[in-house]
Amino acid sequence: MTAIDDGHVGTSDEADRDVAARSLTARLDRQSRRKTAWFCAVLGIGVLVLGFTAGGLSTRLAVGNGSVNSLPIGAPVWVFGVVAGLVCLVSAVVVFRQDGTGGRRAGRLRGGLLALSVFAAIVGVVAWAARGEQASLSGILALSVTASIPIILGSTSGVLAERAGTFNIAIEGQMLIGAFLSALVSSITGSAWIGVATAILGGLAWGCLLGVLTIRYAVSQVVAGFVLVGLAAGLTAFLTEQVMVPDLATFNSPETLGTLTIPLLSDIPVIGPALFRQSPLFYVAVLIAVVTQIVLYRTRTGLRIRAVGENPAAVESSGVQPRRIRFWATAASGAIGGVGGAAFTVGSAGQFVAGMSSGLGFVALAAVILGSWRVPQAAASALLFGFATSISGVFGLLKVDIPPALMLTAPYVITILVVSGVVAKGKGPAAAGGSI
Secondary structure (H helix, E strand, C coil), rough: CCCHHHHHHHHHHHHHHHHHHHHHHHHHHHHHHHHHHHHHHHHHHHHHHHHCCCCCCCCEEECCCCCCCCEEEEEEEHHHHHHHHHHHHHHHHHHHCCCCCHHHHHHHHHHHHHHHHHHHHHHHHHHCCCCCCCEEEEHHHHHHHHHHHHHHHHHHHHHHHHHHCCCCCCCHHHHHHHHHHHHHHHHCCHHHHHHHHHHHHHHHHHHHHHHHHHHHHCCCHHCCCCCCCHHHHHHHHHHHHHHHHHHHHHHHCCCCCCCCEECHHHHHCHHHHHHHEECCCCCCCCHHHHHHHHHHCCCCCHHHHHHHHHHHHHHHHCCCCHHHHHHHHHHHHHHEEEEEHCCCCHHHHCCCCCCCCCCEEEEEEEEHHHCCCCHHHHHHHHHECCCCCCCHHHHHCCCCCCCHHHHHHHHHHHHEEEEECCCCCCCCCCCCCCCC
């Protein structure tokens, strides 16, 4: 009788846990729908207001590549605002009316409508900023994509680490190390790609340090991450002053990767110049994101990585070493962060400047949250942060009467909104941030 009772109790406990898990999932999905709907609605109202404050001025948006395919679309600013606003508001209504039973298909629809709303809002904002003038939408998108390259790499790094249970707050430090080493080695060797390879090794070393501190010595992941960021910032600043500054021509004049143009595809209106006339590191970033997604969701190694991020004790009970898996995932995450650092130097600017990552490693973590800890969504979120990062330069080119210093705060304001749950709030890996 006792055994039967115990069996009933066990079954009842399992049923209760299953009901609780389903209830939590439904509640998080409902919160996500509401927040996405409100976000789209706010975007719509914002571009509507901007459109009607343009004073009847018109805008011409060139949607080609600046040559054969230039197709300037001219209309009053309020027309752009109304169209963009309606797209956002309709998207908000559709998302809000979802009943939560659509599963992954509903989630993909929600993500697609969010991306469409963000794109429409960007068009509306650009039309308002260029009121009375002409602006190249393709050029602005190209600037945004270029600015998003280190964020795409940083967010991919963050997803990989967190799926294994490591909160990689050290991405900022890995970027700085990668940027410094790529500039230094490229200057000495005359090869930008050797500089990128060195950045990978530097990021890998920083990832290994994070793994040793958090896994071997059980140091708090947040504390260890901030320590490594501070160490990277101080070390690169010191070495820049002592090594690079005395002889810039030898140690801080790196070769850059230039621009890679893909024939035919680069001639597609709007997206052609933005996506297919880019730094080679953009295609490297996309390739790394694709490979990471395949490894995480199509291989046994990826299954083990995700299992360690959810329940390391269960993984250990199956005979697999969770510490080893988490360590190497963290190390690989650091290597990806190092490539993100190379994007600042050999991928664009050339010379290394102390602190040049400007907090974008932390912005990449916000992209991870906004992307619900999934590589494709995080990479797409990075494009939004890329636009926010480049908005100061865009508004400067369009001669918008807003202080550039104020515009520089845009990506960090969005970061605060994301991490505080105002824009998005999801549930990350259960064991992320904990020790094994």
